[in-house]
Amino acid sequence: MRVTEAAWLLLPLLLAACVSQAPVTRPDAGATIPPSQLPDAAPASPPPGLEQLPNPTVTHETPLPSKSRPYEVFGEHYEVLESADGYVEEGLASWYGTRFDGLATATGETYDVYELSAAHRSLPLPCWARVTNLANGKSTIVRVNDRGPFHPSRIIDLSYAAAVKLGFADAGTARVRVETVTPADFLPRPPPRYFVQAGPFVDFDSAAGSADAIATIAETRATVARARDAFMVRIGPLPTRTEAERLKMVVAFGREWSPVVIEQ
Secondary structure: OOOOHHHHHOHHHHHHOOOOOOOEEOOOOOOEEOHHHOOOOOOOOOOOOHHHOOOOOOOOOOOOHHHOOOEEEOOEEEOOOOOOOOOEEEEEEEEEOOOOOOOEOOOOOEOOOOOOEEEOOOOOOOEEEEEEEOOOOOEEEEEEEEOOOOOOOEEEEEEHHHHHHHOOOOOOOEEEEEEEEOHHHHOOOOOOOEEEEEEEEOOHHHHHHHHHHHHHHHOOOOEEEEEOOEEEEEEEEEOOHHHHHHHHHHHHOOOOOOOEEEEO
16 A cells, blocks of 8 residues: 555645545546546556566665655654665565556655655665565566655565566565665675785784795785784685685795785
């Protein structure tokens, strides 16, 4: 269940009138029908290929102040998180379909059943999230731009397209993991670097002496690094773990340096 932008503006009237709602016009039928009487459903003829719908590009978002304040829906009070950063939650997901297609979301954008979007009760709007179906491992990126689901057992309401992509449109619900994401999560990451490290040594002089011996055995440069109250000898960086493991065996041969491979 979710609440449209028009419903947010008319919420006091909605509460006073129990569940009375102004009629809306279905774009596909041209008939004026009260929203409460419209059944929610999947599109009658969805386009092929929704399972392979590409993820949208995650962009920087500034939360709307008007959607960052506490709010009430049908007598229930909801708090909004100060930030979406680092949010992770697991629980039940549902989806909403043609009943809301073409209507305004909480941010004022138009809901489209074929876009990858979502509704959430407490995340700042708008933001982005990665949703993963825990049963099959399928995941998708969604733009969170709506409020809901106002159902105590569910944590997120997905668009129809997102539910298809995650493989639970027919089932209706699925257990998922929701993780917020930002553009920084998609930047290219530098390749890992590997070091062979020996020690610890109680003082710099003993570490430096061992570094000279290790450099001779390994036929490469070794350096001394401070590690809290001790000293370590390091060789590297090395481009691959295989090369680091080979060098560790060379350093370990016949001595008590106890070398290890570390990754940074």
